[in-house]
Amino acid sequence: xxxxxxxxxxxxxxxxxxxxxxxxxxxxxxxxxxxxxxxxxxxxxxxxxxxxxxxxxxxxxxxxxxxxxxxxxxxxxxxxxxxxxxxxxxxxxxxxxxxxxxxxxxxxxxxxxxxxxxxxxxxxxxxxxxxxxxxxxxxxxxxxxxxx
Amino acid sequence: xxxxxxxxxxxxxxxxxxxxxxxxxxxxxxxxxxxxxxxxxxxxxxxxxxxxxxxxxxxxxxxxxxxxxxxxxxxxxxxxxxxxxxxxxxxxxxxxxxxxxxxxxxxxxxxxxxxxxxxxxxxxxxxxxxxxxxxxxxxxxxxxxxxx
DNA sequence: ACATATTCGTTTGTGCACAAACAAGATAGG
DNA sequence: CCTATCTTGTTTGTGCACAAACGAATATGT
Numbered sequence: 001x002x003x004x005x006x007x008x009x010x011x012x013x014x015x016x017x018x019x020x021x022x023x024x025x026x027x028x029x030x031x032x033x034x035x036x037x038x039x040x041x042x043x044x045x046x047x048x049x050x051x052x053x054x055x056x057x058x059x060x061x062x063x064x065x066x067x068x069x070x071x072x073x074x075x076x077x078x079x080x081x082x083x084x085x086x087x088x089x090x091x092x093x094x095x096x097x098x099x100x101x102x103x104x105x106x107x108x109x110x111x112x113x114x115x116x117x118x119x120x121x122x123x124x125x126x127x128x129x130x131x132x133x134x135x136x137x138x139x140x141x142x143x144x145x146x147x148x
Numbered sequence: 149x150x151x152x153x154x155x156x157x158x159x160x161x162x163x164x165x166x167x168x169x170x171x172x173x174x175x176x177x178x179x180x181x182x183x184x185x186x187x188x189x190x191x192x193x194x195x196x197x198x199x200x201x202x203x204x205x206x207x208x209x210x211x212x213x214x215x216x217x218x219x220x221x222x223x224x225x226x227x228x229x230x231x232x233x234x235x236x237x238x239x240x241x242x243x244x245x246x247x248x249x250x251x252x253x254x255x256x257x258x259x260x261x262x263x264x265x266x267x268x269x270x271x272x273x274x275x276x277x278x279x280x281x282x283x284x285x286x287x288x289x290x291x292x293x294x295x296x
Numbered sequence: 297a298c299a300t301a302t303t304c305g306t307t308t309g310t311g312c313a314c315a316a317a318c319a320a321g322a323t324a325g326g
Numbered sequence: 327c328c329t330a331t332c333t334t335g336t337t338t339g340t341g342c343a344c345a346a347a348c349g350a351a352t353a354t355g356t
Contacts, residue, residue: 009264011275013196013264016178017213018285018286018289019174019281019285020175021214021289022289023168023170025293026292040340040341040342041164042342043341058304059303059304059305062305066172068343070306070343070346071343071344073305073306074307078341093304093352094352095304095305095351096304096305097305116161117157120160122292123288125288131159133167133285133287134159134162134163134166137163137166137167137170137281141170143272144176144271145173172343172344188310188312189312190312191311206334206335207334210335216313216314217334217336218313218314218336219312219314222311222312223311223312242321243321243334244321
């Protein structure tokens with residue numbers, strides 16, 4: 001099946017625009033659900049990482065979440081200020097530090113358990129659609145990841 | 149095939165995170181390509197809209213690109229300041245205005261023709277993958293679009 | 297040991313996303 | 327009319343994304 005150059009250009013526009021809109025829309029879906037927890041979506045991702053495994057170094061969190069250190073730095077500061085995490089020195093390297101949830105940070109996990117089901121319900125998409133989407137997104141990320 | 153609740157929750161995380169990362173990565177792909185044109189990606193989308201059909205009212209552009217007026221307002225101001233577009237009054241409604249590319253805005257279109265092929269090439273993904281992705285993204289947008 | 301280079305996080309500046317409050321023009325009801 | 331309501335874009339404030347410059351600590355090479 002032959003495909004004209006115009007088709008490709010058109011498709012390209014649609015894919016990139018659709019990607020941006022879908023991303024914003026889904027994050028907007030999280031917003032009212034995360035609001036009672038006092039978290040933004042990026043902050044929620046950091047807490048998820050630390051609930052899964054702590055301590056993590058600053059740089060490890062940045063790499064896991066594909067966040068620029070310049071973005072993560074003030075974000076961490078806000079989570080500290082909210083009393084959800086704290087930083088501890090790393091033995092033998094004064095440049096970096098480890099992050100761990102505080103007591104109230106760990107307590108917040110209980111509330112956070114309700115987040116994913118709420119999002120899934122709001123999305124209302126069949127599971128196979130989500131699986132297909134994840135696979136395509138993974139391909140895009142592999143094709144574009146600046147990390148190698 | 150049975151699917152546990154944990155799987156669903158896990159999948160949710162993966163989809164939303166992958167969506168955010170893929171969106172940022174693809175926009176980052178555009179960045180060096182758009183840089184010679186002096187455009188950011190959202191600005192490029194506005195120019196695309198106006199190259200396709202002008203004049204367009206402020207509100208029409210906002211709706212087309214799914215941009216909040218509060219986001220579009222300063223963005224338009226920057227495009228005016230770059231001399232790429234200008235606003236014209238609308239007969240019979242003093243609240244709004246129309247946007248049209250200036251002469252140099254129209255001239256920029258020639259350079260912009262090279263953008264999509266460059267992006268496609270950098271992406272290096274087979275077309276059927278892109279088609280599948282677009283279809284899945286469309287489903288997500290339909291499921292989440294706040295505009296009904 | 298010491299100079300050089302690299303790693304690591306922070307700071308500053310610009311632009312985008314979004315909520316909330318706002319202001320001015322248009323519309324509808326009485 | 328003329329007042330209340332709705333539309334439309336702007337402004338302000340917060341947070342995120344990213345580039346560039348920076349400073350401090352560590353690693354490397356000789």
